[in-house]
Amino acid sequence: MLEPGGPEVWGSADWRAQAVAWLDERLAAVGIERTGEVEQPHLRPWATALKVPTSRGIVWLKAAGPGTAFEVALYELLHRVVPERVLTPIAVDASRGWIALPDGGPLxxxxxxxxxxxxxxxxxxxxxxxxxxxxxxxxxxxxxxxxxxxxxxxxxxxxxxxxxxxxxxxxxxxxxxxxxxxxxxxxxxxxxxxxxxxxxxxxxxxxxxxxxxxxxxxxxxxxxxxxxxxxxxxxxxxxxxxxxxxxxxxxxxxxxxxxxxxxxxxxxxxxxxxxxxxxxxxxxxxxxxxxxxxxxxxxxxxxxxxxxxxxxxxxxxxxxxxxxxxxxxxxx
Known part of the structure; x- marks a missing residue:
């Protein structure tokens, strides 16, 4: 079952500490190191995102609520079928609705x-x-x-x-x-x-x-x-x-x-x-x-x-x- 989310949870220091610890562990597993402080530029009722500087550039951790948590598994499917059209996930945790993605560059x-x-x-x-x-x-x-x-x-x-x-x-x-x-x-x-x-x-x-x-x-x-x-x-x-x-x-x-x-x-x-x-x-x-x-x-x-x-x-x-x-x- 998906963990509870929402601005009150995602905006708490405890949640951020858990998310950053998870991300540090997943980044280290693929040879990437966090190099600076984590920002939280997006906090919406349905999702939030953390912006993380690393040894390989900016990484984003997105946390989704119940209505959009399918995006985590969807990214894995998209990466298998149309990898050249989407970002490659660095790490995912479907039980939490979390996905770590590299920065995609300019929009x-x-x-x-x-x-x-x-x-x-x-x-x-x-x-x-x-x-x-x-x-x-x-x-x-x-x-x-x-x-x-x-x-x-x-x-x-x-x-x-x-x-x-x-x-x-x-x-x-x-x-x-x-x-x-x-x-x-x-x-x-x-x-x-x-x-x-x-x-x-x-x-x-x-x-x-x-x-x-x-x-x-x-x-x-x-x-x-x-x-x-x-x-x-x-x-x-x-x-x-x-x-x-x-x-x-x-x-x-x-x-x-x-x-x-x-x-x-x-x-x-x-x-x-x-x-x-x-x-x-x-x-x-x-x-x-x-x-x-x-x-x-x-x-x-x-x-x-x-x-x-x-x-x-x-x-x-x-x-x-x-x-x-x-x-x-x-x-x-």
Whole structure:
């Protein structure tokens, strides 16, 4: 069983002492020595990270809560199947939800801030290929605890999302917000039809990062011209295209533009190129829009998990509601 976590535990001197002792022992086992004081730059309700200087550069120790602890075993699977696309774990402790990773270098969002569309055009086909490489391993992904969000189960996930958001709104929302949730739940038949269409669309279910923005992509470095992807704690097994909604939305926010901007559609088209052998471009584009719509239910549940992790629901209540409320909006 996973050890208790959360800010109160992870922020304590006792927990830090245990974590640093574990890391020192694991680093020594592979010939690495800690060379300075440990920092804790990230402390969130669902995870924390320690930054550790060592004889081989910075090492990060990430501790995950129950909702994202699967990431530890997932990294081991990713390292076996797509080692060139992810960081190589230095040490793991699944019972604690701990993983030690080397520093991955600069982030794409920082390195290419002034030229982000072009940088993403180069990177997203690599992510699409990663997804295709992982498609034969869906059973293994589910076995390590990645949540099943394949089209066939999404009607059930829709019910879960409506129920969770309704509970949050009942706790601290307005009458208008409660009406919004009721209106969405009444459109279940439409959502089910989307799921049925997506189930027969091009591309097989696979791993979806589900939070792939430019600051979760490690920039290509001198030793390799390949980008790498990290922070897999929100990932799910789903139709591959839907998670690109986060990528494009993030880019749109950065550029202060909308989805019709050619700089945005060019990134979408570059991503779909990784699947171009499966169907004509028009069919891929249709599946892309459908998958991105359905992803809003996935993201609603991801946000709801964050709400549950905080212990103070008001902090994130509006995120699940906002995401679910946009489900039937025009494509974004």
């Amino acid at each position: 794409l969002g920082d390195v290419a801030r002034e030229n982000l569309p072009e940088a993403l055009v180069a990177v997203v086909p690599e992510y699409g290929q990663l997804q295709r490489d992982l498609a034969p391993h869906v059973d293994a992904l589910l076995a390590v605890g990645v949540t099943d969000m394949r089209p066939a189960i999404m009607p059930t996930r829709f019910d879960e999302a409506c129920s969770v958001v309704r509970a949050l709104v009942d706790r601290s929302g307005s009458a208008a917000e409660r009406h919004t949730v009721s209106r969405i739940s009444e459109c279940r038949d439409t959502f089910v039809s989307w799921c049925e269409q997506l189930a027969s669309a091009p591309a097989s279910p696979t791993l979806d990062h589900n939070d792939l923005h430019p600051w979760n992509i490690l920039a290509p470095h001198l030793e390799s011209d390949r980008a790498r992807f990290y922070d897999w704690g929100d990932s799910v097994v789903a139709h591959p295209f839907g998670g690109m909604r986060i990528t494009l939305t993030s880019l749109g926010d950065h550029l202060r533009t909308n989805a019709s901007d050619p700089r945005i559609t060019r990134v979408r088209d570059a991503y779909l190129e990784a699947f171009s052998d499966l169907a004509p471009r028009a069919d891929l584009a249709t599946a892309f829009e459908l998958s991105c719509r359905i992803n809003k239910v996935i993201r609603t549940l991801t946000w709801a998990r964050a709400v549950n992790a905080t212990g103070t629901p008001d902090e994130f209540t509006r995120a699940p509601l906002h995401t679910l409320s946009s489900l039937f909006d025009p494509p974004d």
